[in-house]
Amino acid sequence: MTSDAASARPDPTAEVVDLCRDLLRIDTTNTGDNDTSVGERRAAEYVAEKLAEVGVESVLHESAPGRANVVARIPGTDPSRGALLVHGHLDVVPADADEWSVGPFSGELRDGYLWGRGAIDMKDFDAMVLAVVRHWQRTGVRPPRDIVLAYTADEEAGSDYGARFLVENHRDLFDGCTEAIGEVGGFSYSVNDNQRLYLIETAEKGIDWLRLHAKGRPGHGSMVHDDNAVTALAEAVARIGRHRFPVVVTDTVRAFLTEVSDLLGIELDPDDPETAIAKLGPIANIIGATIRNTANPTRLSAGYKDNVIPGRATATIDCRSLPGQSELLERQLRELVGPDIAIEYVQRQPALETTFDGDLVEAMSAALRAEDPGARPVPYMLSGGTDAKAFSQLGIRCFGFAPLRLPADLNFSALFHGIDERVPVDGLQFGVRVLDRFLRTC
Numbered sequence: 001m002t003s004d005a006a007s008a009r010p011d012p013t014a015e016v017v018d019l020c021r022d023l024l025r026i027d028t029t030n031t032g033d034n035d036t037s038v039g040e041r042r043a044a045e046y047v048a049e050k051l052a053e054v055g056v057e058s059v060l061h062e063s064a065p066g067r068a069n070v071v072a073r074i075p076g077t078d079p080s081r082g083a084l085l086v087h088g089h090l091d092v093v094p095a096d097a098d099e100w101s102v103g104p105f106s107g108e109l110r111d112g113y114l115w116g117r118g119a120i121d122m123k124d125f126d127a128m129v130l131a132v133v134r135h136w137q138r139t140g141v142r143p144p145r146d147i148v149l150a151y152t153a154d155e156e157a158g159s160d161y162g163a164r165f166l167v168e169n170h171r172d173l174f175d176g177c178t179e180a181i182g183e184v185g186g187f188s189y190s191v192n193d194n195q196r197l198y199l200i201e202t203a204e205k206g207i208d209w210l211r212l213h214a215k216g217r218p219g220h221g222s223m224v225h226d227d228n229a230v231t232a233l234a235e236a237v238a239r240i241g242r243h244r245f246p247v248v249v250t251d252t253v254r255a256f257l258t259e260v261s262d263l264l265g266i267e268l269d270p271d272d273p274e275t276a277i278a279k280l281g282p283i284a285n286i287i288g289a290t291i292r293n294t295a296n297p298t299r300l301s302a303g304y305k306d307n308v309i310p311g312r313a314t315a316t317i318d319c320r321s322l323p324g325q326s327e328l329l330e331r332q333l334r335e336l337v338g339p340d341i342a343i344e345y346v347q348r349q350p351a352l353e354t355t356f357d358g359d360l361v362e363a364m365s366a367a368l369r370a371e372d373p374g375a376r377p378v379p380y381m382l383s384g385g386t387d388a389k390a391f392s393q394l395g396i397r398c399f400g401f402a403p404l405r406l407p408a409d410l411n412f413s414a415l416f417h418g419i420d421e422r423v424p425v426d427g428l429q430f431g432v433r434v435l436d437r438f439l440r441t442c
């Protein structure tokens with residue numbers, strides 16, 4: 001009898017492993033091209049089915065054939081409160097099987113880890129949320145406020161077929177949502193055996209992708225020529241690539257560095273945060289990118305024949321701006337490239353920044369501390385972008401909070417889009433316990 005009861009009500013920390021493995025086994029590679037991207041529909045149907053099994057109705061919206069999104073609403077006990085949006089994307093970046101130790105879509109369980117593309121970005125969180133909701137439905141738990149679940153397509157290629165599509169075409173699904181949690185936050189960074197920072201994302205840099213266009217006089221490659229588009233473009237690209245933009249310490253980064261310096265016993269000079277950041281080991285590259293605007297040349301294109309000087313040349317620059325700095329960055333770039341190069345924006349999405357305070361932050365911190373007494377929650381800024389950019393357009397206050405306790409020696413940031421992406425099973429189970437507590441008190 002007891003075994004029947006147990007099988008009718010699986011433990012969410014056990015079930016999360018199966019859910020995550022199932023999702024990892026669905027190849028949802030997003031190539032950035034609708035013709036070659038796969039699996040999002042299957043993954044969306046899987047999620048909808050797992051929700052339906054426990055009585056949660058969801059809606060599935062396709063933005064283009066195969067590009068599927070699933071949204072559901074769990075009613076809370078106090079409808080007068082704003083809803084909490086919990087969002088996760090189902091797509092993953094491509095993986096080259098030849099480079100991996102296991103099949104990237106095998107969902108293999110090995111050495112205490114679940115392996116596969118998407119294991120930390122972000123089928124782990126997708127599975128955790130499913131596990132918690134299924135457990136609640138089986139045991140009659142209701143959250144204090146409405147919780148809107150959104151499982152999206154296309155995050156890895158700019159969200160046009162996922163979060164942006166939903167925000168632009170089905171915004172009623174998010175009625176009443178005031179706050180949101182999603183990816184790239186809530187993970188641990190071990191300071192010592194007893195203390196772990198948990199980085200909660202409260203800010204994201206802006207995305208400012210631009211194309212430089214140089215024009216010149218076309219001509220024969222054998223002659224004297226003083227108006228070469230390739231030369232002009234190359235000079236502008238080199239100036240941008242070598243430029244270091246000034247350090248600007250935002251409120252989020254200041255709060256992070258103050259806490260970290262205190263914990264590590266490092267002297268923090270606000271005018272020289274790089275010295276403190278250099279001592280952070282594997283997360284130095286995450287934090288280091290958030291103290292200034294950056295601009296990295298990523299593509300070059302010019303010419304069609306070895307002995308013909310082309311009339312045009314173009315380059316793409318991947319720029320990331322600090323909150324409130326997009327216009328300033330544009331002026332800085334304009335100055336760097338000079339008057340003869342045209343600048344065209346191909347992608348411009350605003351930076352986000354919210355404060356690290358309020359009831360929701362308290363609930364996150366309390367849930368982390370309850371499951372890890374050595375937890376020190378800190379705010380941080382992500383140098384990349386997530387679906388939060390789209391959802392923030394609805395006036396939703398967005399956080400990155402996908403709780404995960406990680407082993408001290410795991411280089412977590414290298415696993416994002418990396419080879420042998422994997423998530424520790426005990427970390428996944430920790431995440432379920434933290435989310436369960438947090439969502440009951442959100």
Ligand SMILES: [Zn+2]
Binds near residue numbers: 089
């Ligand atoms: Zn992601």
